[in-house]
Structure formats: structure tokens, C-alpha cells
Amino acid sequence: MEESNIRLPDPRRLIVSSSPHLHHPDQIRRIMLTVIAALLPACLVGVYVFGWRALWVLGLSSLSCLAVEFFCCRLRGVESTIGDGSALLTGILVGMCLPASAPWWLCLLGGLLAIGLGKQIYGGLAYNPFNPALVARVGLAISFPSLMAGAAWVRPQPGRFTAAVQAVTTPTPLDHWKTNAVAGTDYLDYFLGNMPGCIGETSAAALLLGGLVLLVLGYIRWQVPVGFIGTVTLFALVSWLLAPGQYPPPQFHVLTGGLMLGAWFMATDMVTSPITRQGALIFGVGCGLITAVIRLWGGYPEGVAFSILFMNALTPLIDRYSLRKPFGAEGQPLHKDSGPDSGLLSK
Amino acid sequence: MTDDVLAQPIRFHGGVHPSDGKDLSSGSEIRTAPLLERYVVPLQQHIGAPPKLLVAKKDEVRKGQLLAEPGGFVSAAIHSPTSGVVSQVGECLSPTGVFVPAVEIGSDGEDNPDDSLPPIEDWRECDPAKLLERVRAAGIVGMGGAAFPTHVKLSPPPNRKIDTLLLNGVECEPYLTADHRLMLEEPDAILDGAAALARVLGVRTVVLGIEENKPDAVALLRERAAGRDIEVVSLRVRYPQGAEKQLIYAATGRKVPAGGLPMDVGCVVQNVGTCRAVAAAVLGGVPLIERVVTVTGQPVVSPGNWRARVGTSLRDLLALAGGVKSDPAKIIAGGPMMGFSVYSLDLPISKSSSGILLLAPEQLFQYTSEPCINCGACVDVCPMKILPGPLSVQIENECFDDAENWRVMDCIECGCCAYACPANRPLVQHFKRAKMEIMARRR
Numbered sequence: 138m139e140e141s142n143i144r145l146p147d148p149r150r151l152i153v154s155s156s157p158h159l160h161h162p163d164q165i166r167r168i169m170l171t172v173i174a175a176l177l178p179a180c181l182v183g184v185y186v187f188g189w190r191a192l193w194v195l196g197l198s199s200l201s202c203l204a205v206e207f208f209c210c211r212l213r214g215v216e217s218t219i220g221d222g223s224a225l226l227t228g229i230l231v232g233m234c235l236p237a238s239a240p241w242w243l244c245l246l247g248g249l250l251a252i253g254l255g256k257q258i259y260g261g262l263a264y265n266p267f268n269p270a271l272v273a274r275v276g277l278a279i280s281f282p283s284l285m286a287g288a289a290w291v292r293p294q295p296g297r298f299t300a301a302v303q304a305v306t307t308p309t310p311l312d313h314w315k316t317n318a319v320a321g322t323d324y325l326d327y328f329l330g331n332m333p334g335c336i337g338e339t340s341a342a343a344l345l346l347g348g349l350v351l352l353v354l355g356y357i358r359w360q361v362p363v364g365f366i367g368t369v370t371l372f373a374l375v376s377w378l379l380a381p382g383q384y385p386p387p388q389f390h391v392l393t394g395g396l397m398l399g400a401w402f403m404a405t406d407m408v409t410s411p412i413t414r415q416g417a418l419i420f421g422v423g424c425g426l427i428t429a430v431i432r433l434w435g436g437y438p439e440g441v442a443f444s445i446l447f448m449n450a451l452t453p454l455i456d457r458y459s460l461r462k463p464f465g466a467e468g469q470p471l472h473k474d475s476g477p478d479s480g481l482l483s484k
Numbered sequence: 485m486t487d488d489v490l491a492q493p494i495r496f497h498g499g500v501h502p503s504d505g506k507d508l509s510s511g512s513e514i515r516t517a518p519l520l521e522r523y524v525v526p527l528q529q530h531i532g533a534p535p536k537l538l539v540a541k542k543d544e545v546r547k548g549q550l551l552a553e554p555g556g557f558v559s560a561a562i563h564s565p566t567s568g569v570v571s572q573v574g575e576c577l578s579p580t581g582v583f584v585p586a587v588e589i590g591s592d593g594e595d596n597p598d599d600s601l602p603p604i605e606d607w608r609e610c611d612p613a614k615l616l617e618r619v620r621a622a623g624i625v626g627m628g629g630a631a632f633p634t635h636v637k638l639s640p641p642p643n644r645k646i647d648t649l650l651l652n653g654v655e656c657e658p659y660l661t662a663d664h665r666l667m668l669e670e671p672d673a674i675l676d677g678a679a680a681l682a683r684v685l686g687v688r689t690v691v692l693g694i695e696e697n698k699p700d701a702v703a704l705l706r707e708r709a710a711g712r713d714i715e716v717v718s719l720r721v722r723y724p725q726g727a728e729k730q731l732i733y734a735a736t737g738r739k740v741p742a743g744g745l746p747m748d749v750g751c752v753v754q755n756v757g758t759c760r761a762v763a764a765a766v767l768g769g770v771p772l773i774e775r776v777v778t779v780t781g782q783p784v785v786s787p788g789n790w791r792a793r794v795g796t797s798l799r800d801l802l803a804l805a806g807g808v809k810s811d812p813a814k815i816i817a818g819g820p821m822m823g824f825s826v827y828s829l830d831l832p833i834s835k836s837s838s839g840i841l842l843l844a845p846e847q848l849f850q851y852t853s854e855p856c857i858n859c860g861a862c863v864d865v866c867p868m869k870i871l872p873g874p875l876s877v878q879i880e881n882e883c884f885d886d887a888e889n890w891r892v893m894d895c896i897e898c899g900c901c902a903y904a905c906p907a908n909r910p911l912v913q914h915f916k917r918a919k920m921e922i923m924a925r926r927r
């Protein structure tokens with residue numbers, strides 16, 4: 138059997154490594170690019186509703202995020218991570234959180250806040266405790282309230298594709314309700330996206346489509362959006378039933394403001410949400426609770442961004458206390474206490 | 485159907501479903517390897533104490549003659565694969581990369597059998613202790629990969645009541661088809677072996693679990709098992725269904741307690757290959773000196789299954805399979821999820837070698853480990869329901885006490901977590917390391 142024409146492998150060229158020797162095709166980059174793709178419908182609606190100016194804002198903030206990511210990696214002396222898609226995703230999310238009237242420098246500053254202060258300062262992707270896009274959104278909203286709220290909301294002009302900023306401004310439905318105590322009832326417009334607001338927040342339909350795609354692909358856990366939107370709905374329903382004159386019906390709360398974008402795309406950010414499914418449910422319900430309280434009784438018209446940031450801060454704690462019991466250890470005491478810091482917290 | 489078997493198998497927690505590559509080798513019949521000139525027989529082929537060598541260099545041996553006797557209760561006998569001369573006593577490489585004691589047998593070409601183990605004709609009636617002694621004397625170990633001495637599993641302490649014998653025909657590792665072919669070609673030997681094992685254990689309930697991607701085996705075994713009191717269950721495809729604890733749960737709904745053994749829930753699990761070896765030892769008087777090995781992978785010229793003797797080198801097996809048509813990047817002893825990548829062809833197969841898998845460079849993935857992004861993919865797939873991501877961070881920080889508290893010892897090293905991790909973290913490598921560190925500290 139030692140025929141000479143049999144070719145045997147050359148052992149010197151073999152690679153040795155630990156098992157397993159196969160890998161699922163999912164990589165960080167692939168996940169990030171898929172999430173970006175899932176955001177595209179909502180971006181398209183934003184551009185359709187607010188004109189080319191919206192595209193400009195989205196593009197500028199994306200570029201800004203990529204540039205900041207690149208320079209931060211340079212400064213830190215590590216290999217550039219702009220290829221992994223996470224900076225581009227953050228950039229698009231930042232743009233989606235801005236009004237179409239945002240000046241160019243606000244977009245650039247948004248990128249700096251998101252990537253610089255929200256992510257790279259902690260050591261880059263995976264080490265950031267807060268959602269970078271929301272760090273930018275809240276930072277800008279607090280620093281430049283006149284550019285991020287009130288008079289910033291341009292009137293939607295679906296399909297007009299004007300390049301100029303629309304001079305006529307109009308309050309968002311949530312603003313309008315907060316100041317005038319009268320809630321709009323154009324639910325179909327709210328659902329499709331024909332309402333004033335941030336570029337990416339207007340169309341609940343497009344966001345829902347993208348979110349469902351991610352859910353089916355397994356890139357987000359249903360516990361977060363369901364817990365989030367479910368809790369807001371519950372609060373809105375109870376308050377509306379108790380005082381219909383004072384509070385708008387639940388569909389108003391679900392369709393307006395940043396709830397859809399926040400629940401499907403921001404709260405589900407892997408790095409800043411809990412690792413277990415039980416934890417994800419606690420996280421989602423917590424976000425919904427805080428959002429509802431701020432919207433119904435707080436001073437701000439919108440509470441989605443604050444609620445997610447707040448729950449981001451609680452994520453390590455949730456992870457710590459939503460541990461599950463290993464298979465077959467159901468009757469045994471859970472992880473013996475290993476002190477306050479256990480790798481997870483000190484990550 | 486008895487009460488102990490579930491009407492419908494349960495889906496165990498977690499698991500993954502890699503593309504299985506079984507078509508490469510599942511179609512053709514098992515081929516018998518020709519007699520080779522030499523065999524290098526490792527002496528430590530099992531979990532437990534090393535056996536005591538009984539032969540010296542230049543001794544003449546017969547096929548099936550005892551080369552080494554068990555070195556304790558948890559140990560196994562080693563027999564000569566053929567007749568000839570002990571040409572060397574030394575060491576050989578094992579798949580894990582360490583050298584183990586071994587003897588080399590130079591074949592005389594006669595293949596003269598040794599008759600110290602006569603067939604047990606009355607195995608259906610005889611004292612079960614006689615069967616147990618035969619299993620021990622034949623050096624039978626778990627052939628699914630664990631290589632735990634079978635007679636130990638068959639001797640539960642008196643306070644453990646065994647009521648169910650589970651036969652593992654799952655073969656959930658991708659690419660491997662040795663058990664599948666064996667079930668198709670020697671169903672009666674498997675069922676005879678199972679019956680003998682059931683007699684030793686004194687159990688009435690025998691369940692054979694097969695994944696439903698082998699419908700031909702399910703149908704055939706169902707047909708042959710009719711009237712034999714053996715239940716064949718078809719299980720939904722999901723790796724690692726062949727892991728003992730997962731199989732027991734899927735087939736019976738019982739949960740082996742963490743840190744416990746199958747006997748704690750009244751079960752004993754045996755691989756179908758082991759059953760066949762038991763049948764050969766009892767009915768044929770042949771000790772465990774050969775097994776079916778899958779030789780497969782895209783680079784292999786003629787992938788398939790071989791009935792090869794223990795001590796056959798990878799070099800010989802690959803030559804039997806026609807060699808390779810392109811250079812492989814990895815050679816794996818075992819399956820792709822739990823097997824060991826090796827760096828030499830001069831490595832003999834042992835009683836528990838289920839396959840040799842060659843991976844082409846384009847199938848390989850080389851990666852750098854990135855920080856954990858907390859995505860939870862590993863958490864979702866871990867069949868033991870531990871938290872691989874956070875655990876790996878603890879281990880990277882060398883917090884082994886924390887890792888122990890967080891149950892790293894419950895990890896079965898199935899590889900699902902590392903398979904799924906989008907950050908390409910070498911999770912299993914971390915866990916193997918932590919387990920070794922923790923074991924070393926306990927000592």
C-alpha cells in the first residue's frame with residue numbers, strides 16, 4: 138500500500154490550536170453592517186420627509202464618527218477599528234437623533250462626543266458603559282437646547298427634497314402635548330413618519346421593519362423591545378383609562394418620539410445591555426418604566442434617551458444579579474459569593 | 485413503551501447546529517484495513533490508572549494477547565492487535581500532544597489469534613458477573629471519545645439504583661459517520677451488546693437515541709429492535725446531543741446534578757460502538773483491538789470509514805484513504821468541535837479515536853481574540869447554562885477562584901460558545917486552562 142503516487146500531508150505545515158475548529162459565520166463586523174442595513178429604511182423615510190438636508194446631516198455625523206474613531210486609535214497606538222462597522226453604526230444613529238436643521242458643526246461635535254467621550258475614552262468597543270450615540274444626543278441636547286428642541290423641528294415636507302432648511306418650524310407631537318396638553322390624533326401619519334422630530338425617529342413603520350429583521354436574524358433579543366414598549370404601553374394605557382382628558386392614549390406614546398428607535402436599536406446595543414435574557418427583560422422593563430415616568434410626569438417631553446442611559450449604568454449590576462443556575466444545579470446554591478468584583482464588574 | 489421513556493424527546497438548553505459535512509463519508513460501506521507491518525499500541529488509552537506492561541522487547545505475541553493488565557479498578561487492559569514480535573517498548577505521541585508509553589508490535593503476517601477469551605455461548609442465561617468480568621478482561625472503554633473504562637460504569641455503588649441503559653447513537657459531531665455506518669452494517673451486534681450490558685446492569689429499560697439526520701439508521705434499528713425490549717428514539721438534530729448529560733435529559737427528562745454522574749439519576753450511557761465491542765468480546769471472544777474510524781475532510785482523496793486496528797498510524801490510515809488531493813491546514817483527531825489538532829502523522833489511533841478529519845485552508849478560520857462585546861451569543865448556546873463570556877474575562881484576568889465560583893468546572897468543553905462568539909474569543913481554551921489551574925490547586 139505504500140504506493141509512491143499517494144500524496145500525504147506535510148506535517149510541518151499543519152496548524153495546531155484548541156477546539157472547536159469550526160466557527161459560525163457571525164463576526165462583529167457582519168453584525169454591525171446588518172444593523173446598519175436594518176436602519177436604512179428609517180433613514181430613507183427621514184430623507185424623504187425632511188429633504189436632502191437630512192442626508193447631509195446623516196453623512197456628516199457618520200464621517201465625523203469614523204474620523205474620530207480613526208484618530209483615537211492613532212492616539213492610543215492601537216490598530217484602527219473603523220473597519221468593524223461599529224463607528225459607522227454610531228455615526229448613523231447620531232445623525233438619526235439630530236433634527237434636519239442641525240448645523241454642520243453640531244454633527245461634527247456629535248461624532249466627537251459619541252466616539253470620543255462615549256466610547257474611545259473607555260478603551261473602545263466593548264468597554265464603553267453607555268451607548269455612544271445616546272451620549273452624543275444627551276450631551277448636545279443639554280448643551281444646545283435651542284438647536285436640539287423647540288424651534289429646531291422643521292415642518293415635514295414629504296417628497297419635496299428641498300436642499301435648504303425649512304424655515305417654518307413646528308413642535309413635535311410630544312412637545313405639543315406637553316405644552317398645550319392636547320395630543321394629536323394623526324396616528325397614520327405618526328406611524329408612517331409624516332411628523333416633525335429627529336431624522337430617524339419619525340417613521341415607526343420603518344423602524345419596526347428593521348427591528349423585526351434583526352429579531353429574526355437573532356441579533357437582538359425580544360426581551361428588550363417588548364419589555365420597553367410593553368411597559369410604556371401599560372403605563373400609557375392605565376393613565377389614559379384613569380384620566381382620558383389629561384393623558385393621550387397608548388398608541389400616541391408608542392408612535393411618537395424616540396420610543397421605536399430607542400427600543401429597537403439603542404437599548405438593544407449588545408455592549409451596553411445585559412448578557413442574559415432574564416437581564417435583558419429587566420433592562421427593557423426598566424427603560425420603559427423610566428421613559429413613562431419622564432413622559433407622563435417629568436419636565437421633559439421625551440425620556441427615551443435618559444432611560445436607556447440610566448439602564449446602561451445599571452447593566453453590570455443587572456448582569457450580576459440575574460445570573461442563572463447551571464444545568465443540573467437547579468437545587469444547589471447559586472455562585473458562592475465571590476466578593477464585590479468578579480471580572481464582570483471590573484471588565 | 486415504559487414510563488421511564490418520554491413520549492416526546494425534550495429539547496435540551498442551548499446547543500448549535502454547524503453544517504455537518506457528513507455526506508463526505510456516510511455513503512460508502514465500512515472498509516476493512518489490511519494487515520499492516522507494524523502497530524504502535526499506546527498503553528494509556530483510557531481515563532484512569534496506567535496499566536501494567538506484561539511483555540518485554542522481543543517477546544512473541546499473538547493477536548488478542550494481553551499486552552498490559554489493568555493497573556487498578558479504574559483502568560483497562562490492552563491487547564495486541566496482531567501476532568508478531570514486540571519490536572520496541574517506548575513512547576508515542578498522543579493526540580493531546582503529550583507522549584505516552586507504548587509498545588510497537590512487528591507483525592508476522594500470520595494474524596494468529598490467542599484463545600484465552602472463549603466465546604460465552606450462554607450469555608443470555610449465565611451469571612451477569614461473568615459478563616462483567618468479560619467486559620473488563622476485553623479492555624473495553626467508552627468508544628465515543630471519553631474512553632472511560634466500561635466495567636467501571638457497569639459497577640455502580642450499591643446505593644445507586646440503575647434503571648435505564650441509554651445507548652448513544654447520536655454522533656452529533658460534524659463530519660463523523662463511524663457510528664452511523666456501524667448502526668447500518670452491524671445492527672444486530674449492537675443490539676446483542678446492548679442486551680449483554682442490560683443483563684449486567686439488571687435493567688429493563690434500554691433506550692437507543694439517534695439523531696433524525698440518520699433516518700435510515702433509525703428505521704433499521706427500529707425494525708431489528710422489535711421484540712427486543714429496546715426503544716429507539718429519534719432526536720432533533722442539535723449539537724452536543726451526544727454529551728451524556730444532554731442525551732439523558734433529551735431522552736428521559738432527568739437532569740444529572742451539576743458535578744454528578746449519570747448514575748445519580750439511574751442512568752448508564754454507552755456508545756453504540758462500545759456495544760458492538762461488548763458483543764464481539766462476549767459472543768466472539770475477541771478483545772477490543774479494532775474499531776471503526778472515519779477518515780474524512782475535503783482534502784482527502786477517498787473519504788470513508790475504516791475498520792482499523794488500534795495502533796494504526798494516521799499515516800497508514802491516510803494512505804488507505806488514497807492520501808490527499810490538496811494540502812490540509814489542520815489534521816484533527818476526533819471531530820471538529822471537540823477533537824484535537826495534531827502536528828504529526830506518526831500518531832496511532834486508540835480505542836476511542838472516532839475519526840481523522842482534515843480541514844482545507846479555506847475552511848479554517850484564523851482569528852484574533854477581541855474583547856467580549858456582551859452579546860450573549862455564548863450564553864444562549866451553552867448547554868450547561870453557564871456564562872462563558874464573563875467567565876473568560878475572569879480567566880483572562882487570572883481570577884481562578886472567581887471562575888470556580890462561577891462554575892467553570894461544569895463546562896463540558898463542547899465548544900458551542902466559541903463556535904458562536906462573534907468576537908472570536910477562544911473560550912474553550914480559556915476554560916481548559918482554568919480547569920487545569922483549579923485542579924492543580926486542589927491537589
Ligand code: SF4
Nearest residue numbers: 866895896898899901
Ligand atoms: S462554556 Fe463549556 S459547556 Fe458551555 S458552551 Fe462553552 S464549552 Fe460548552
Ligand code: SF4
Nearest residue numbers: 856859860862873905
Ligand atoms: S459570544 Fe463572545 S462576545 Fe458574545 S458575550 Fe460571549 S464571549 Fe462575549
